[in-house]
Amino acid sequence: MPDLLLELRSEEIPARMQRKAAGDLRKMLTDGLVEAGLTYEAAREYWTPRRLALDIRGLTARSKDIREEIKGPSTTAPEQAVQGFLRKAGLSSVAEAHVHSDPKKGDFYVAHISKPGRAAEEIIAELVPGIIKSFPWPKSMRWGPASAKPGSLRWVRPLQSIVCTFGPETEEPVVVDFEIDGIRAGNVTYGHRFHAPGAITVRRFDDYVSKLEAARVVLDADRRKEIILADARNIAFANGLDLVEDEALLEEVSGLVEWPVVLMGEFERDFLTIPGEVIRLTIRANQKCFVTRPHGAAEDLSNRFVLVANIEANDGGKEIAYGNGKVVRARLSDALYFWKTDQGDLPDLDQLAESAAKFGLDLNKPLDQRMARLDHLNVTFHAKLGTQGERVARIKKLASQIVLRLSRQPNFFQGDQRSGATLDAERIGLHEAATRAAVLAKADLQTEVVGEFPELQGAMGRKYAALQGEDSAVANAIEEHYKPQGPSDYVPSHPVSIAVALADKLDTLVGFWAIDEKPTGSKDPYALRRAALGVVRLVLENEIDLRTHYSSGTVSLLGLFAASFVDHSIGLRLRGYAEYLQAAQKLEGVGLMPSGFQSEILDGLISQEAADKFEEGSADRYWETALSLLAFFHDRLKVYLRDQGARHDLIDAVITPQSDDLLQIVRRVEALGSLLDTDEGKNLLAGTKRAANILAAEEKKKKTLVAETVEPALFREDAEKKLYAAVNQAEKEAGQAIQNEDFSAAMLALSVLREPVDSFFERVLVNDEDQAVRANRLALLARIRAATDQVADFSKIVG
């Protein structure tokens, strides 16, 4: 069967677009061929900076002839029906139709339609120009004299030639003849721009690849990657170094060369005082080079880097390595300048006093200065959620509340033999560290290095904090508060890091919920799903107890939502007033508002009455928002637990819309799971479900026939009495155990119900003739359901 070779050669395609473009080309062409009635055995795409290529094997040479019959109306049908049939079948007169007979229906018309198959070449020649014209490049352009006219061809960069050959292995392939905007498909291509500038005539894929290779073009990008990686490792090894591998960079570099040649360059050791990450990113972002470490070193970099050239230079690459070294040096000089500048005083220090006072900052310290500046410049975080300064103030408050909760938990203190006074001092220290870390957490956004490399946020803050002598817990928390960034990222375990990390994420989540910008479908521009998963992982993997006890009850996440929501509401309200004031000023300026009105607005802002009104209206809105956010957390939690292997139905059984204690939910799921692993549990589940089903059927009836309470005097059977006693006992014990948060004990207490429930259903007929007895028995069943409901909604459990 014939094979198809297609090459679209152009000027240099941006590296980031090549892989996808080649894949799109394969999909568009193979889909088109199949749709036109052809089949193929295999198709593979290739790309280099200057070409997209496609190798399709075993393509059928023609599409099949198509014959179909369209049934029409009876020969005795009215004229109108016959005309309708002719139109539909595309026949010009009834003479072109055939007449078929059927023993039941009699004679009727049938149209015989036949479409002859087409040669694959013809189909390809028609398909390819259409694909080129509608190709989904992220950005495309026009060029050359043809671009004088509207509708001229667009491509990612000027398209120079097309190779398109087709034919079986045993024969000389033919050029599929088509033309698009003056470019005619042929069998001529070109090799490496500098090493092999002459034309190459190709026949089919096999000689195409080998001729290109001879012309210093490695067609297969994955092979180029292998070559680069292997050579880079070798050159590093030969110099006593280890390559710092970087898959994304490797992918990009493989899209910048047709003939990879790995070389090593160097820079002065003095630059190694710059943090390794900064060096790596500087060299990577600007020069697309790899960095190396001394052999066996974990973090330190060496002053050698690996570059990938596109030629085998006449001098073995000396000039190239030297030239690249010069550019790297110039870039590292900039980086060194940034790194040093960030450790010095800001020029506008005299304007920062007010902001410094607001956050208790020490303007003798560089990072404190940057935070003051972040606030002073009113850098916007989000139009509706205010400035970064306001955000940091909120995070600080929230972190303070969270760390107070954490400092009650013994698992965050290593020794437990200490005196109360020592413990108290430690708690105070923890609180101070958490608020300090929160205040400095975003300061590095104002540093030069983070301005240049945003991905270093946090990591730079940590370094600068350590340099100005911050406590290590504070410095670490500045970096760790962004974590975890996903399902497999590292989860911080120090209470200071946890407090700031939770505060940052909760502030973001509550804020976006308060302004109603929740993720929808695949859109989650502020990565709120990731933030919520982060909270889930922080709480569960550190077993954090976030509860606060009030006389009216206990809250966990909901308490923190409320605190954050209040802060956000005040901010939203102030910003609303600020806009209002601005408008008022403008109106006053043009004489449309009596002067003095502004101060009335200001008075209104701080009056008790206004505050009360605000509180009234916001309470309902808050509750709605909080429950919606909690449901979002439940979804994240389910995904997380399912990934851990927990049963979906068990999670549903223990969650209610108000369940805000993530840790408790998990413990209940675990306890429930172990209960259901036992025979007692399985039978209890069956019994409880049976009871629930009977009750559900009864409760559907208009007249409720279930007694309000169980009346022991109406018991007739021993099994009834035993069950009643057991339910009372189990309910009490389970309730007690839940109070003590011992869910296993609660499950154990319930599991003893198995035997009395079983014998009840065995010996007692619920449907007694005496309505009072029946109602009483139903009430007893309701008690079983109530007892189990304490731990989970058994009706949601499958099985």
Added chain:
Amino acid sequence: MTIEIPAHMHPSRSFQGLILTLHNYWADYGCLILQPYDMEVGAGTFHPATTLRALGPLRWNAAYVQPSRRPKDGRYGENPNRLQHYYQYQVVLKPNPPNLQELYLGSLEAIGVDPLLHDIRFVEDDWESPTLGAWGLGWECWCDGMEVSQFTYFQQVCGIECAPVAGELTYGLERLAMYVQGVDNVYDLNFNGREGAEKVTYGDVFLQAEQEYSRHNFEFANTSMLLRHFEDAEAECKALLDAGTPKPSDNLAMHRMVFPAYDQCIKASHVFNLLDARGVISVTERQSYILRVRNLAKACGEAFLKTRAGGLAAA
């Protein structure tokens, strides 16, 4: 083309030799060799020989050196790579010839960059000038990892679709010269290719000016005067465009005052750059200044299409 170059005029020895070599190369190709525009501009693109001539259907091939001013890049002569005044070598070819990449590589060979010794690469870089309402696709051209030129296929200029597309090559002359001369500090470049007492360096010519202009740009430029100049240039540009607008009675609806109006657009742009360097423009104002210059450029471009040079055919 083979021209015997004396050693002291060779690009590897002489800054002016580099310029002359490029002139020879592009003149031989068929470009008009134009002179720098006599106004302060931020880049070679601002020269009307590029901005305006890139518009309309007429053939246009030109090359020239353009002194370019970027007030914010002043470093008081202390940075070896950064200057507030530097030279761009600009080539504009409309429509772009199909072998523009080869022509460009030929120019590198002409100045002594051997593509089998040096690693020359075309790396994605999409050019955009918000103030000119212009954008195009192309590359930054790397020589051993250093960006030495910008290569752009103009798609839009003055907010108007280019038909046909023009190709623009911009060489950073100082960088390229540092490369071919093997010099690490721009001020050490040999300007005239002579040695000993006759040698003049780039620093001899420009160091003092860099120091003085840095002072001017950052410290002393009179901002209230500049703000006034911006308003004046903007108003004058609009007034000239109005005055030159074809009247309904004109036989041929030809605009009569595009180039003078465009000068005012250039002036506004440079004044804006100075104000920006003086730090008197806030982040939010910045956007609106850029937009104002862009509107002037757009109006000039539209007017240019109504002139003979813009392709308006005689009736």
